[in-house]
Amino acid sequence: xxxxxGWLHKRTPWHAWKGAILKFLSWRRLRALCWKETLQxxxxxxxxxxxxxxxxxxxxxxxxxxxxxxxxxxxxLWMEDSGAEANGFAxxxxxxxxxxxxxxxxxxxxxxxxxxxxxxxxxxxQEDFSRKLKQPGETAPVxxxxxxxEPNIAQFVRATVNGVWQTWQMxxxxxxxxxxxxxxxxxxxxxxxxxxxxxxxxxxxxxxxxMTVIGAMLTSLVVAREWERGTMEALLASPMTRTELxxxxxxxxxxxxxxxxxxxxxxxxxVLKVPFRGTMLALWVVGSFFLLSVLGxxxxxxxxxxxxxxAAQAALNAAFLPAVMLSGxxxxxxxxxxxxxxxxHIIPARYFVSSMQTIFQAGSLWKLLLxxxxxxxxxxxxxxxxxxxxxxxxxx
Amino acid sequence: MNFLKRIHALVRKEFxxxxxxxxxxxxxxxPVILQTALFPFAATLEVKNxxxxxxxxxxxxxxxxxxxxxxxxxxxxxxxxxxxxAELDDAIGKRDALLAVHIPADFSRRIIDGETSPVQVVLxxxxxxxxxxxxxxxxxxxxxxxxxxxxxAGKALPSELVVRNWFVPNLEYTHFIxxxxxxxxxxxxxxxxxxxxxxxxxxxxxxxxxxVSPLTPEMIMIGKAVPAVGVGFFQATLILIAAVFIYHVEFxxxxxxxxxxxxxxxxxxxxxGLFISSVSKTQQQAFLGAFVFMVPAILLSGxxxxxxxxxxWLQHLTWLNPVRHFVEIVxxxxxxxxxxxxxxxxxxxxxxxxxxxxxxxxxxxxxxxA
Numbered sequence: 001x002x003x004x005x006g007w008l009h010k011r012t013p014w015h016a017w018k019g020a021i022l023k024f025l026s027w028r029r030l031r032a033l034c035w036k037e038t039l040q041x042x043x044x045x046x047x048x049x050x051x052x053x054x055x056x057x058x059x060x061x062x063x064x065x066x067x068x069x070x071x072x073x074x075x076x077l078w079m080e081d082s083g084a085e086a087n088g089f090a091x092x093x094x095x096x097x098x099x100x101x102x103x104x105x106x107x108x109x110x111x112x113x114x115x116x117x118x119x120x121x122x123x124x125x126q127e128d129f130s131r132k133l134k135q136p137g138e139t140a141p142v143x144x145x146x147x148x149x150e151p152n153i154a155q156f157v158r159a160t161v162n163g164v165w166q167t168w169q170m171x172x173x174x175x176x177x178x179x180x181x182x183x184x185x186x187x188x189x190x191x192x193x194x195x196x197x198x199x200x201x202x203x204x205x206x207x208x209x210x211m212t213v214i215g216a217m218l219t220s221l222v223v224a225r226e227w228e229r230g231t232m233e234a235l236l237a238s239p240m241t242r243t244e245l246x247x248x249x250x251x252x253x254x255x256x257x258x259x260x261x262x263x264x265x266x267x268x269x270x271v272l273k274v275p276f277r278g279t280m281l282a283l284w285v286v287g288s289f290f291l292l293s294v295l296g297x298x299x300x301x302x303x304x305x306x307x308x309x310x311a312a313q314a315a316l317n318a319a320f321l322p323a324v325m326l327s328g329x330x331x332x333x334x335x336x337x338x339x340x341x342x343x344x345h346i347i348p349a350r351y352f353v354s355s356m357q358t359i360f361q362a363g364s365l366w367k368l369l370l371x372x373x374x375x376x377x378x379x380x381x382x383x384x385x386x387x388x389x390x391x392x393x394x395x396x
Numbered sequence: 397m398n399f400l401k402r403i404h405a406l407v408r409k410e411f412x413x414x415x416x417x418x419x420x421x422x423x424x425x426x427p428v429i430l431q432t433a434l435f436p437f438a439a440t441l442e443v444k445n446x447x448x449x450x451x452x453x454x455x456x457x458x459x460x461x462x463x464x465x466x467x468x469x470x471x472x473x474x475x476x477x478x479x480x481x482a483e484l485d486d487a488i489g490k491r492d493a494l495l496a497v498h499i500p501a502d503f504s505r506r507i508i509d510g511e512t513s514p515v516q517v518v519l520x521x522x523x524x525x526x527x528x529x530x531x532x533x534x535x536x537x538x539x540x541x542x543x544x545x546x547x548x549a550g551k552a553l554p555s556e557l558v559v560r561n562w563f564v565p566n567l568e569y570t571h572f573i574x575x576x577x578x579x580x581x582x583x584x585x586x587x588x589x590x591x592x593x594x595x596x597x598x599x600x601x602x603x604x605x606x607x608v609s610p611l612t613p614e615m616i617m618i619g620k621a622v623p624a625v626g627v628g629f630f631q632a633t634l635i636l637i638a639a640v641f642i643y644h645v646e647f648x649x650x651x652x653x654x655x656x657x658x659x660x661x662x663x664x665x666x667x668x669g670l671f672i673s674s675v676s677k678t679q680q681q682a683f684l685g686a687f688v689f690m691v692p693a694i695l696l697s698g699x700x701x702x703x704x705x706x707x708x709w710l711q712h713l714t715w716l717n718p719v720r721h722f723v724e725i726v727x728x729x730x731x732x733x734x735x736x737x738x739x740x741x742x743x744x745x746x747x748x749x750x751x752x753x754x755x756x757x758x759x760x761x762x763x764x765x766a
Binding site: 044045046047049050053054057058061062064065066067068071074112114115116117120133138139141142143144145146147148149150151152153154155157158162163165169182183184185186187188189190192195198200201213216217218221225228275300307308309310312313314316317321325329330332334335336340354357358361362365368 | 419423426427430431435436437438439440441442443445446447462488489490491494507512513514515516517518519520521522523524525526527529531532534535538541542553554555556557558559560561562564565566567568571572584588592596599649673676678679680681683684687688691692693695696700701702704705706707710724727728731732733734735738740745761
């Protein structure tokens with residue numbers, strides 16, 4: 001069959017190998033099965049929705065909607081003192097670009113505004129503020145109440161008001177010809193993301209969530225669908241092998257996933273202007289192993305459940321939510337308890353998030369990427385292997 | 397009477413398909429248990445167990461004292477000593493440390509000379525939120541240290557900022573997550589139940605049987621809505637119990653107000669679910685449709701990142717998002733004892749949303765069944 005060069009005669013290793021492969025699959029059948037799967041993808045509007053519309057939508061949501069850097073914080077101000085010093089501090093607050101200061105007719109109204117989430121904190125300047133400030137031995141307190149029900153915002157409120165208060169103190173000392181120097185100052189410097197914008201690390205991380213959706217959610221339904229509709233019986237009655245079945249489910253979705261990945265990275269870089277410092281090669285290697293891992297999860301669920309409703313629910317809980325919650329793309333893994341940290345090691349999304357952040361922000365530093373790539377290879381073997389084990393060539 | 401009897405029969409049938417199998421139960425209860433067990437620990441923006449790299453070139457007392465204080469603060473469990481600039485680069489690059497502190501050789505000398513002595517802090521920008529928060533911890537440690545030094549030298553600071561947090565004094569993230577989780581899990585549960593129930597019947601061919609029965613499209617809708625609302629209430633109650641009795645988050649408000657809000661929220665979800673169901677042909681389409689609605693809705697609910705940080709046009713757009721209103725209701729009632737008036741301002745948008753989605757679904761149903 002076919003042309004065979006002279007030096008590859010009869011019992012060469014190549015023949016043995018080829019023979020071994022042919023026991024498991026025939027290229028013709030595999031091509032036909034892949035074609036069938038591809039047609040099914042493109043004929044169903046919902047898979048197109050997931051593969052092309054959803055990534056763009058999600059990127060824009062993560063690009064504009066998920067912003068951990070507070071823009072302008074709304075706070076209230078209650079003045080019990082009308083002295084010059086107190087007014088000076090009040091105008092420092094209202095003059096800050098980071099604060100939007102509201103005043104209220106009564107303290108009760110201001111407190112209600114905090115309960116109703118109209119403001120995220122308030123500052124109280126007590127009546128003896130100006131007097132205490134002038135007395136050398138006394139300390140004039142400024143009270144800040146923050147909305148603890150929003151911990152992240154409360155931190156920002158505290159830091160911002162603290163900043164205004166310190167600048168005001170320094171300015172005041174300077175005006176009075178005194179020297180007010182801090183003995184020690186901390187000087188922050190950002191690496192990898194000099195402007196410290198949260199979107200620059202959230203967008204690369206969010207591509208993980210998008211790829212999980214494509215890899216695991218779409219595929220979680222495909223095998224279960226065949227069982228539910230009875231077309232699996234027809235497939236099993238054909239001479240198709242287990243390897244062919246598996247590959248025909250993996251290859252088309254791998255192709256779809258890689259196209260989406262390129263789409264995501266292009267939109268992130270060219271439209272959302274996230275710096276991309278890595279290379280296509282690094283992206284392709286890391287992306288492939290991650291995609292194969294999540295395809296493995298989706299297919300394992302689908303093969304194990306054989307019921308679309310259950311498979312859908314399971315995929316949501318086993319693939320999507322961990323990718324959001326436990327991958328470290330918003331929530332820091334090192335802040336989690338030990339048991340949970342150990343658990344995140346089997347979540348492929350974790351390795352993909354860290355390598356995507358490196359590829360985008362730092363470049364293709366293979367020294368940093370290699371451990372992630374090896375671990376992603378490991379998860380690929382585990383989850384595809386699990387699917388292979390669950391795939392049966394018989395009806396029960 | 398006939399009307400109620402028919403609906404009752406349909407609702408019973410729906411509950412049966414939902415709960416007759418063991419896996420049905422497992423899928424209703426397991427996600428709730430799993431998520432309430434995992435997410436309060438996972439979904440935290442607090443910085444704990446972080447490591448700090450220290451490159452100290454100074455051997456004066458002040459630098460040693462300052463480092464000891466950094467090490468003693470709860471946020472950093474590991475101090476990585478580094479001995480040169482290259483090692484410091486490596487510690488940040490390989491994520492061995494979230495922050496790195498560099499104390500220059502003339503640190504102590506500058507303090508003695510009365511100059512401001514700078515300490516460089518390198519922050520990992522790939523994790524800018526966490527490193528900013530950790531930097532805040534360092535800053536407050538330094539503030540305390542400076543205050544003590546001033547007091548020891550006999551100088552009182554002219555002014556002082558006293559900070560207190562209301563509602564959640566220690567800013568525990570679990571107190572923030574659990575109420576939001578009530579909203580998120582109910583969303584997933586009831587939306588998927590409604591979205592898939594009709595398309596499953598359609599795929600299995602039993603939808604035609606429903607249509608030839610004496611049930612009107614509206615009755616079918618009610619029959620599909622009741623179990624979904626039931627599932628939502630059931631799951632929400634489970635999390636509430638876990639939040640109060642296992643996590644000890646104090647419930648501040650009025651339970652009746654919470655369940656009232658939940659009813660309208662569940663109705664809004666049912667409307668969305670039925671609408672998706674009515675436009676999809678297969679379960680796969682319904683599931684993916686529900687998913688395409690759900691993910692943006694949850695992400696833009698103020699749960700992952702505050703609504704007020706979004707651009708203004710997007711803030712206005714989130715008004716259409718039922719999850720946003722319900723997250724506010726649960727958090728408000730649970731943590732802040734929100735007033736009836738406040739809850740009402742959040743419930744009426746839900747009423748409008750549920751009214752419009754339910755009527756849209758009804759129109760689609762009538763068209764399909766005609």
